[in-house]
Amino acid sequence: MAKQCWKPGNMLYPLPAVMVSCAREGERPNIITVAWTGTVCTNPPMVSISLRPSRYSYEIIQETGEFVINLTTEELARAADFCGVRSGRQTDKFQETGLTPDPSSMLRHAPGILESPVNIECKVWEIQQLGSHHLFLAHVAGVRVEDRLLDKSGRLDLSKAKLIAYSHGEYFTLGRLCGSFGYSVRREKGKSLKKTGRAVSGNGRKRRSPE
Numbered sequence: 001m002a003k004q005c006w007k008p009g010n011m012l013y014p015l016p017a018v019m020v021s022c023a024r025e026g027e028r029p030n031i032i033t034v035a036w037t038g039t040v041c042t043n044p045p046m047v048s049i050s051l052r053p054s055r056y057s058y059e060i061i062q063e064t065g066e067f068v069i070n071l072t073t074e075e076l077a078r079a080a081d082f083c084g085v086r087s088g089r090q091t092d093k094f095q096e097t098g099l100t101p102d103p104s105s106m107l108r109h110a111p112g113i114l115e116s117p118v119n120i121e122c123k124v125w126e127i128q129q130l131g132s133h134h135l136f137l138a139h140v141a142g143v144r145v146e147d148r149l150l151d152k153s154g155r156l157d158l159s160k161a162k163l164i165a166y167s168h169g170e171y172f173t174l175g176r177l178c179g180s181f182g183y184s185v186r187r188e189k190g191k192s193l194k195k196t197g198r199a200v201s202g203n204g205r206k207r208r209s210p211e
Contacts, residue, residue, distance in 0.1 A: 033084030070116035106142035
């Protein structure tokens with residue numbers, strides 16, 4: 001299979017397209033759309049976002065040490081795109097998009113977005129100045145989840161949220177389920193496990209996350 005060699009670049013796709021909300025005391029809250037975000041640690045729970053220092057939200061988050069990661073759905077895709085291409089210096093993004101600031105449970109300044117199904121409340125731990133972007137490492141102070149995403153046993157079913165992903169300048173809804181964590185080493189009832197590719201090591205127990 002032929003491949004081309006390209007110069008180094010950011011080609012890790014797809015990515016979550018999240019709306020990050022923040023606010024200073026006494027000022028209107030702001031939203032910035034971020035695709036460069038991720039999980040960095042389980043215990044303690046930590047996440048990261050990367051921002052250019054020139055962005056309006058950068059100085060707000062730097063000063064307050066707070067932000068909220070709001071997961072984005074198909075219904076919120078247009079608002080997410082708007083918040084990524086307009087600056088909060090000139091635009092009240094909550095007003096323009098019709099979104100609602102929702103007071104956080106564990107943060108003093110930064111609100112969540114009421115219309116987002118999952119709000120991840122974050123407190124900045126460290127800022128790493130890497131180059132064009134600075135990396136904000138943050139502790140997760142609290143998580144709020146919409147009731148409709150929980151089944152009768154309280155289990156979270158994110159497929160109900162219709163989340164979207166960002167890939168090389170385009171937004172996509174998530175596709176069909178093609179497996180679940182650990183399915184490659186699970187034995188089907190009455191069938192033996194067929195090994196494909198390299199052999200699977202370990203005892204086959206299901207782990208909480210694919211770290």
